[in-house]
Amino acid sequence: MAEITAALVKQLREKTGAGMMDAKRALVENDGDETAAIEWLRAKGLSKAAKKSGRAAAEGLVGVKVAADGKSGAIVELNSETDFVSRNEGFQKALGSIVDVALQTDGSVSAVSAAASPDGEGSVDDMVKRMIATIGENMTLRRATKLSAGGRVAAYVHNTAAPGMGKVGVLVALEGAGDLEDAGRKVAMHIAATSPASATTAELDPALIESEKRILTEQARESGKADAVIEKMIVGRMQKFYKEVVLVEQPFIMDPDKTVGEFLKAQGATLKAFVHFKLGEGVEKEETDFAAEVASMTKGS
Missing domain, CATH: 1.20.5 (Single alpha-helices involved in coiled-coils or other helix-helix interfaces)
Structure with missing residues (x-):
């Protein structure tokens, strides 16, 4: 049997995020073989994650990033069960890395989930499951999209929790000859405020x-x-x-005498597409009676 030193346990914990006793047991079970121990912990983590996967995850953050050349942008919603976890530095770092992955793929959830994990351990889906096992809350990579444009993609984040992350995220793709970045950001801010159902009347459901x-x-x-x-x-x-729900028909919030379409025309810009993610939109949250929960916990004590 190989000697299981404190240094080996520490190293395994840093690589996997596992607790001290879990890391030690993994090394003991696998005779000190770190690679085998990581696989052992992954299997254990998947088991833990499965137990938590049925719990509603409606908190979290929306992450947004525009590529350095401004030609594409990605937006990702990563959910957690509580707002507390979304404020965790590790959660925010993971979301940032997932947005980077989305920029390198077609941006769909399936493509992002299957892509190589930024930490070098399996896929992005594997990384999320390890986070579930380590943090103890259900997490879901719920939505992801990538926009590209011949002109410019602009972004806006509302209720910011960290750079490029917040409760509401918007991407806008524009083409034209004007200041597309400024026009795009202003339209993105408008979208965050008004939540239009479509860009044009023709695109309305x-x-x-x-x-x-x-x-x-x-x-x-x-x-x-x-x-x-x-x-x-x-x-x-x-x-x-239509003026209420169609973007180009809506009165522009920064100049209500103009529609968004008229504003864009004056800027020499043409709207190609937009994406608007509002955190937890459409997710049914489980409402709990906190007082009753506390009362039930104190019974018999």
């Missing part, structure tokens, strides 16, 4: 349009007006709806 028309029609019929009158009313009300 047909199901959303039909749903709105149906609601407006039902509301108009309650007034008792004739169908011909209702039809004209719906046209006007849908135009108002």
